[in-house]
Amino acid sequence: MTDMLSSEAVELHLRGRFGKPYLYEPECESTQQLLVDSGLPEGAVAATDHQTGGRGRLGRTWEEPAGSSVLVSVLLHPPAERRLPELSLVAALAVAETVELAVVLAAQVKWPNDVMLNRRKVAGILSELSDGTVVVGIGINVNQTRDQLPLGAPTEPASLRTATGTTYDRAVLLGSLLMRLERMYDVWLDAGLDGIYGGLGARDFLRGRRITADGEPATAVQILRDGRLEIETDSGEVKALESGEVLFAR
CATH class of the missing domain: 2.30.30 (SH3 type barrels.)
Incomplete structure (x- = not known):
């Protein structure tokens, strides 16, 4: 089982246009910074095994042991009239479906941009707009042990490993995620959230809470x-x- 998100490991699992090109750095400040103002085409992807300055919503930090998470950003050029918050939900649903397939447990979307497993946060999304370009940053807790997860977070964290007791091939997981994200992004471009609303509504974590x-x-x-x-x-x-x-x- 690979323990890297290197080009050699991940490109074997890329099936669509997302991930072309695929940029990999063993360590970087953030994958989003690798894509902002890069001039690369839509679908370009940047990934790393460790972020030194990862961020979440509201300026929070995203911390993880090296080699334990899927840390990736995707460069997109949606039409100007599309709402950025919708895109975070598109990405969250793609992550939820990817996690479900991997762990065979129900994953849910917590508005506006988190993914939950067993009432704990396993992933977060941060979408940022710059000069008409959107960079969607995704972080998934994959192989952390319980003592490697951060303390004091507003929402209690989990990893796929703590939820199931199993470790996962992060390169396979990333390939699966990019395939689903590409498909859902195309549906969203064509039909808006109406096109994925059934899946989103079925996984609405906050509904009735x-x-x-x-x-x-x-x-x-x-x-x-x-x-x-x-x-x-x-x-x-x-x-x-x-x-x-x-x-x-x-």
């Missing part, structure tokens, strides 16, 4: 077809969130 949205107690209703999260506050007000910090009661 008690949450705190930007500090306000509420109940999550559903992810809407435009990518917003519908909630009902304790005062009975129904809102649709564009973004924000959503915590759920365990």
